[in-house]
Amino acid sequence: MSDTVSPLAPKTYPQMPPIDGVRIATAEAGIKYKGRTDLLAMVFDEGTTVAGVFTRSKCPSAPVDFCRANLPGGKARILVVNSGNANAFTGKKGRETTSLTGKIAARAAGGAEAEVFLASTGVIGEPLDAMKFAHLLGDMVARAEPGLWAEAGKAIMTTDTYPKYLTATVKIDGVSVTINGIAKGAGMIAPDMATMLSFVATDAPIGAQALQDILGNGVDGTFNAVTVDSDTSTSDTLMLFATGAAEKRGAPHIEDAADPRLSDFREALDGLLRALALQVVRDGEGARKQIGITVTGAESDVSAKKIALSIANSPLVKTAVAGEDANWGRVVMAVGKAGEPADRDLLAIWFGDIRVAHQGERDPGYSEEAVSAYMTGDEVDIRVDLGLGDGQATVWTCDLTKEYVAINGDYRS
Numbered sequence: 001m002s003d004t005v006s007p008l009a010p011k012t013y014p015q016m017p018p019i020d021g022v023r024i025a026t027a028e029a030g031i032k033y034k035g036r037t038d039l040l041a042m043v044f045d046e047g048t049t050v051a052g053v054f055t056r057s058k059c060p061s062a063p064v065d066f067c068r069a070n071l072p073g074g075k076a077r078i079l080v081v082n083s084g085n086a087n088a089f090t091g092k093k094g095r096e097t098t099s100l101t102g103k104i105a106a107r108a109a110g111g112a113e114a115e116v117f118l119a120s121t122g123v124i125g126e127p128l129d130a131m132k133f134a135h136l137l138g139d140m141v142a143r144a145e146p147g148l149w150a151e152a153g154k155a156i157m158t159t160d161t162y163p164k165y166l167t168a169t170v171k172i173d174g175v176s177v178t179i180n181g182i183a184k185g186a187g188m189i190a191p192d193m194a195t196m197l198s199f200v201a202t203d204a205p206i207g208a209q210a211l212q213d214i215l216g217n218g219v220d221g222t223f224n225a226v227t228v229d230s231d232t233s234t235s236d237t238l239m240l241f242a243t244g245a246a247e248k249r250g251a252p253h254i255e256d257a258a259d260p261r262l263s264d265f266r267e268a269l270d271g272l273l274r275a276l277a278l279q280v281v282r283d284g285e286g287a288r289k290q291i292g293i294t295v296t297g298a299e300s301d302v303s304a305k306k307i308a309l310s311i312a313n314s315p316l317v318k319t320a321v322a323g324e325d326a327n328w329g330r331v332v333m334a335v336g337k338a339g340e341p342a343d344r345d346l347l348a349i350w351f352g353d354i355r356v357a358h359q360g361e362r363d364p365g366y367s368e369e370a371v372s373a374y375m376t377g378d379e380v381d382i383r384v385d386l387g388l389g390d391g392q393a394t395v396w397t398c399d400l401t402k403e404y405v406a407i408n409g410d411y412r413s
Helices: 062-073 091-109 134-143 150-154 208-218 245-249 259-281 301-312 313-320 328-337 368-373 402-409
Strands: 022-027 039-044 049-055 078-085 114-121 164-172 174-182 195-200 237-242 292-296 348-351 354-358 378-387 389-400
Touching: 022 134, 039 091, 039 134, 039 150, 039 195, 049 062, 062 091, 062 114, 062 237, 062 368, 078 091, 078 195, 091 114, 091 134, 114 195, 114 237, 150 164, 150 174, 164 259, 174 245, 174 259, 174 354, 195 259, 208 237, 208 259, 237 328, 259 292, 259 389, 301 313, 301 378, 301 389, 313 328, 313 378, 328 348, 328 354, 328 378, 354 368
Parallel strands: 078 114, 195 237, 292 378
Antiparallel strands: 022 039, 039 078, 049 237, 164 174, 174 195, 292 389, 348 354, 348 378
């Protein structure tokens, strides 16, 4: 957690309403950080369904393995999250920590071990001692309160400069339901499923399989469309919990993700996930500018996204934006190296509304003065049209500054 808040941080934060069936507590366990909360317990009423997507890293953390093992049961009673230590690449010790934490958490929440979900974020390769924090869980469950969503967002921060939390209200068959979400992430962000950590809860009565289908479809254009530094975390976890409490107010219980009564819920969830993902980008380590990259005219949407990510992950593109230099030659480079179909002589590139390149060369109406003025803003949009087909995609990233090097050079110190 940085002392200096990102200039791209939200100017205001939402009032987070309680979710019926969810109670929250945080604590200072001193795992790495002193004088701040670093432990979160989210307690769910019996019958809460759960969905999750996790990192596709071949070196996942012990908590990711633990969650994957429990997810098929489809039920959740408690989520336990710690910051400061990722419990990743910790071998047998890591598995022993998740097992012990799961047993203690289940006892505290009055549920089965299969209804426990765990997440950890922080340093990789350092053993995490369960006894540093697991003994706090009984008290945390006892004092958990419904409204502590902002506190939950703060407790899971590492190098984040601000907490990330959002809420949405939507109707299912005429009955209002609430969706709340928190996220953390600032570096090691190139999700291959979700982001570093994000947890969303709703009182909607939705079956576990339907919930999984909705969440799985929701990540592609949201958390899987952001990148800070091209590095996929060992710990990426996105989970969605549905307490079903709105059924008492007349909301229908829905088991089929294709049910048309879920269309507004799906749209609201996607909007919340996208907004959380953009908050992660805007808190990218050392970030001063948000960059949106849209690729059109590709042979397919998949091809467009690969090219967009090639641009977004280019250190040369990102440093050019940091220096407020509209160096469109670096965009050409990133398109060319993506390994996807492209034709140099059909390429067109825009910075904002200003076309800088057209038909494979500098646009005849190019104005260095106009594009330089555009680059001074804190949001920069780059668009590339390949002129080959109908494929399109949008991804988001941030600029790359000296602060990124400073933060990551000192991360373990």
